[in-house]
Amino acid sequence: MNRFLLACSATLAGLVVALPAAAQFQKPEDAVKYRESVMYVMANHVGRIGAMVQGRVPYDAAAATQNAEIVATLSQLPFVGFVEGTAGTGKGRASAKIWSERAKFDAAAKHMQEEVAKLVVAARTNSLDNVKAAFGNVGQACKGCHDNFRNP
Numbered sequence: 001m002n003r004f005l006l007a008c009s010a011t012l013a014g015l016v017v018a019l020p021a022a023a024q025f026q027k028p029e030d031a032v033k034y035r036e037s038v039m040y041v042m043a044n045h046v047g048r049i050g051a052m053v054q055g056r057v058p059y060d061a062a063a064a065t066q067n068a069e070i071v072a073t074l075s076q077l078p079f080v081g082f083v084e085g086t087a088g089t090g091k092g093r094a095s096a097k098i099w100s101e102r103a104k105f106d107a108a109a110k111h112m113q114e115e116v117a118k119l120v121v122a123a124r125t126n127s128l129d130n131v132k133a134a135f136g137n138v139g140q141a142c143k144g145c146h147d148n149f150r151n152p
């Protein structure tokens with residue numbers, strides 16, 4: 001790639017990242033679908049670690065680490081989808097409190113991301129006990145936010 005193209009693509013990449021969240025979705029329903037899809041896949045990968053923690057499947061240190069890393073990446077994604085005005089849109093369970101108590105919601109999201117990052121560190125020690133401890137904290141972080149910000 002020549003330098004001009006390189007400069008153009010770097011500029012474009014910067015623009016995409018800098019776009020306001022709402023502009024990344026054509027309609028509100030798309031934002032709802034996006035955040036729910038990410039949460040769905042996250043829950044699946046959390047569940048694979050949970051199965052090991054609960055002894056339903058044998059502990060596989062490499063698989064636990066891989067799943068924790070996937071969850072860590074996914075944990076960064078859903079929040080751009082909580083676009084203003086998408087409470088109760090479609091079949092979403094997002095509480096209106098997400099927007100009326102946005103700072104508290106953002107703090108809860110950050111807390112979850114931090115606990116998931118610690119789960120990755122724990123998984124890389126190849127110790128099921130460490131994974132169990134960190135997993136419990138991740139579960140608490142998930143539950144805490146759901147209790148406060150997800151409609152029944």
Ligand code: ASC
Nearest residue numbers: 043046047050139140142143
């Ligand atoms: C999961 C999942 C959640 C959380 C929560 C923890 O695997 O889908 O919503 O963990 O159940 O209490």
